[in-house]
Amino acid sequence: xxxxxxxxxxxxxxxxxxxxxxxxxxxxxxxxxxxxxxxxxxxxxxxxxxxxxxxxxxxxxxxxxxxxxxxxxxxxxxxxxxxxxxxxxxxxxxxxxxxxxxxxxxxxxxxxxxxxxxxxxxxxxxxxxx
Numbered sequence: 001x002x003x004x005x006x007x008x009x010x011x012x013x014x015x016x017x018x019x020x021x022x023x024x025x026x027x028x029x030x031x032x033x034x035x036x037x038x039x040x041x042x043x044x045x046x047x048x049x050x051x052x053x054x055x056x057x058x059x060x061x062x063x064x065x066x067x068x069x070x071x072x073x074x075x076x077x078x079x080x081x082x083x084x085x086x087x088x089x090x091x092x093x094x095x096x097x098x099x100x101x102x103x104x105x106x107x108x109x110x111x112x113x114x115x116x117x118x119x120x121x122x123x124x125x126x127x128x129x130x
């Protein structure tokens with residue numbers, strides 16, 4: 001498809017989108033590509049141990065630092081770095097200070113994965129929030 005003035009105006013400004021919300025651990029959809037959603041989230045504190053049995057999960061750090069604990073180690077991500085958590089791998093994201101993240105995952109993926117809703121509590125976010 002050719003770019004036109006109309007499609008150029010549809011560019012998504014990540015900073016502007018991040019300014020629209022304050023809640024933590026509640027990803028917001030900013031775009032869709034095929035059956036995948038591209039989401040922004042603000043993270044702070046500890047999340048819950050969980051896994052996604054049917055999909056990988058991509059974390060791209062926009063601002064701050066995120067530690068992704070794995071059962072056999074951890075990965076520290078800084079601004080501009082990305083990590084793919086393979087499907088079926090338990091992980092626990094931790095942000096000592098507010099961290100801004102872009103996530104890419106199939107439509108319908110629950111942010112707390114296989115974690116029981118009562119265990120995850122308020123950390124389980126509503127899906128498809130734009």
